[in-house]
Amino acid sequence: MPRIDFWYEFASTYSYITAMRIANVAAEExxxxxxxxxxxxxxxxxxxxxxSPFNIxxxxxxxxxxxxxxxxxxxxxxxxxxxxxxxxxxxxxxRLALAGEADGWTAAFTRxxxxxxxxxxxxxxxxxxxxDILSGIDVDPDAAxxxxxxxxxxxxxxxxxxxxxxxxxxxxxxFTVGDELFWGxxxxxxxxxxxxx
Amino acid sequence: MPRIDFWYEFASTYSYITAMRIANVAAEExxxxxxxxxxxxxxxxxxxxxxSPFNIxxxxxxxxxxxxxxxxxxxxxxxxxxxxxxxxxxxxxxRLALAGEADGWTAAFTRxxxxxxxxxxxxxxxxxxxxDILSGIDVDPDAAxxxxxxxxxxxxxxxxxxxxxxxxxxxxxxFTVGDELFWGxxxxxxxxxxxxx
Numbered sequence: 001m002p003r004i005d006f007w008y009e010f011a012s013t014y015s016y017i018t019a020m021r022i023a024n025v026a027a028e029e030x031x032x033x034x035x036x037x038x039x040x041x042x043x044x045x046x047x048x049x050x051x052s053p054f055n056i057x058x059x060x061x062x063x064x065x066x067x068x069x070x071x072x073x074x075x076x077x078x079x080x081x082x083x084x085x086x087x088x089x090x091x092x093x094x095r096l097a098l099a100g101e102a103d104g105w106t107a108a109f110t111r112x113x114x115x116x117x118x119x120x121x122x123x124x125x126x127x128x129x130x131x132d133i134l135s136g137i138d139v140d141p142d143a144a145x146x147x148x149x150x151x152x153x154x155x156x157x158x159x160x161x162x163x164x165x166x167x168x169x170x171x172x173x174x175f176t177v178g179d180e181l182f183w184g185x186x187x188x189x190x191x192x193x194x195x196x197x
Numbered sequence: 198m199p200r201i202d203f204w205y206e207f208a209s210t211y212s213y214i215t216a217m218r219i220a221n222v223a224a225e226e227x228x229x230x231x232x233x234x235x236x237x238x239x240x241x242x243x244x245x246x247x248x249s250p251f252n253i254x255x256x257x258x259x260x261x262x263x264x265x266x267x268x269x270x271x272x273x274x275x276x277x278x279x280x281x282x283x284x285x286x287x288x289x290x291x292r293l294a295l296a297g298e299a300d301g302w303t304a305a306f307t308r309x310x311x312x313x314x315x316x317x318x319x320x321x322x323x324x325x326x327x328x329d330i331l332s333g334i335d336v337d338p339d340a341a342x343x344x345x346x347x348x349x350x351x352x353x354x355x356x357x358x359x360x361x362x363x364x365x366x367x368x369x370x371x372f373t374v375g376d377e378l379f380w381g382x383x384x385x386x387x388x389x390x391x392x393x394x
Contacts, residue, residue, distance in 0.1 A: 047254055057244055059367040063380060074387075170256040183260060186383040190271075 002195040003032045005176045007164055008110070009040040010090025010097075010124060011052070012172040013068045014185040016114040019173075020077055022188060023107060029192045035106045037097040038164045039090070039157070040172055047170070052087045071185070078119040088117055089125040091157075092148070096130060098157050099147035100139070108137045199392040200229045202373045204361055205307070206237040207287025207294075207321060208249070209369040210265045211382040213311040216370075217274055219385060220304060226389045232303045234294040235361045236287070236354070237369055244367070249284045268382070275316040285314055286322040288354075289345070293327060295354050296344040297336070305334045 006022055008015035026033045044053070054061035065081075072079040082088055093113045100106040112133045116122040122129045131141040147153060164174075168181055175182040175191035182191040203219055205212040223230045241250070251258035262278075269276040279285055290310045297303040309330045313319040319326045328338040344350060361371075365378055372379040372388035379388040 043256075047256070057367070059240075059244070059365055063365055063367065063378060066378070067380070070387075168256055168260055170254070170260065181260060181263070183264070184383070186381070 001030060001032050002197070003034060003177070004191055004195045005034045005036050007036045007038055007169055007172060007174040007176065009038060009172040010093045010110075010113055010117065011087030012040065013054075013064065013086075013118070014071075015173045016118045017068075017071055017075055017077060018185045018188060019110050019114045021075060025188060026192060029196060031192050031195045033107075035097070035101075035110060036160060036164075037094040037106070037110065037157075038160045038169070038172075039094055042161050043165055043170060046165075055086070072118075078115075080119055080121050082117055082123075083121045084123050088123065091125070092127070092130060093124050095148040095153060095157055096134070096144055098160065099144060099150075099153050102147075103139070105137055105139050109133065109139070112137055198227060198229050199394070200231060200374070201388055201392045202231045202233050204233045204235055204366055204369060204371040204373065206235060206369040207290045207307075207310055207314065208284030209237065210251075210261065210283075210315070211268075212370045213315045214265075214268055214272055214274060215382045215385060216307050216311045218272060222385060223389060226393060228389050228392045230304075232294070232298075232307060233357060233361075234291040234303070234307065234354075235357045235366075235369075236291055239358050240362055240367060243362075252283070269315075275312075277316055277318050279314055279320075280318045281320050285320065288322070289324070289327060290321050292345040292350055292354055293331070293341055295357065296341060296347075296350050299344075300336070302334055302336050306330065306336070309334055 004026060006018065008019060022033055044050075049056055054064045069079055097106050097110050097113070100109050113124050113130075116129055116133060117124045124130070127145075134141040134144050167176055167179070169183075171183050173185055175188060177191055177195045180194055182188075182194070201223060203215065205216060219230055241247075246253055251261045266276055294303050294307050294310070297306050310321050310327075313326055313330060314321045321327070324342075328342075331338040331341050364373055364376070368380050370382055372385060374388055374392045377391055379385075379391070
């Protein structure tokens with residue numbers, strides 16, 4: 001079965017939209033999705049950005065927030081902007097999402113974290129928020145945090161970021177099909193077509 | 198009839214794709230297009246960029262060139278990269294395109310300039326190239342250059358850039374429907390849907 005890798009960052013606005021729709025769209029096309037949480041911070045640093053480009057370039061930021069709301073509306077997705085400064089810190093959530101791959105709860109956890117961030121105005125860097133989310137998808141929070149904080153799992157997240165860089169990824173969401181890279185929620189359909197050959 | 202404004206810069210890669218497809222797509226949707234040539238240079242300068250962001254940020258640039266070729270291929274558009282350093286200087290072409298509005302040849306001229314740039318490897322800042330293009334669409338080159346270089350027309354191009362800035366435009370192609378802004382060739386269809394209400 002054809003496969004697509006979905007690279008996302010928990011702080012990323014458009015990754016929320018993709019996270020909420022990719023499972024259905026890919027299933028309709030008969031394409032398997034591998035969920036690849038990563039971090040944009042280290043990649044942005046190499047580009048000389050110590051903050052989100054949406055904060056550094058106000059015109060881009062203003063457009064993005066307006067467009068983001070417009071696309072959420074088109075997709076029927078709830079949107080309540082987060083109470084904390086954008087972008088939220090998604091490191092803990094990314095470690096948990098990666099740890100969840102072994103037991104198969106990465107997708108459900110990812111959707112719940114994005115919903116907490118963009119629809120429920122919760123602080124996704126807060127342990128309590130993350131524990132609630134894990135309980136809500138029937139995952140034991142203690143076991144999940146232990147797996148997430150294991151040195152091997154932290155290393156695996158660094159490796160995931162390194163792989164993203166090596167693949168030329170510079171934003172989120174991104175999609176890869178073999179070595180072929182697609183950037184942006186708008187290009188999900190093109191990536192799925194590519195996966196199907 | 199609903200109307201969409203199409204904002205483009207002659208140096209912009211994705212503006213080529215939009216320029217070649219917008220007339221057909223908009224006609225099918227029953228939407229009138231107003232062609233709005235402008236310049237990205239002055240807008241990028243305000244963002245602190247003295248060059249295209251695709252040159253400043255290599256990962257973005259590498260992705261863009263690959264993606265640009267892929268989308269041209271999907272759209273059945275010829276692509277031969279220009280012989281001169283990207284981005285080409287499109288100031289003269291923008292003045293001519295703006296001058297052409299009065300006589301209705303802006304769209305035909307714009308398509309021919311983009312084709313010269315991205316499919317015929319020609320230098321679009323060269324007077325000879327531009328005169329050939331004008332002749333090719335049955336426009337008198339002498340009269341067109343005279344109109345393009347008139348102080349009022351040069352001023353009109355500055356005003357066009359100022360209007361783009363005031364509308365929050367930071368890249369090309371962009372589309373406006375009233376005060377609603379859409380950025381990117383990928384969003385043409387969304388802009389047309391918006392125009393139709």
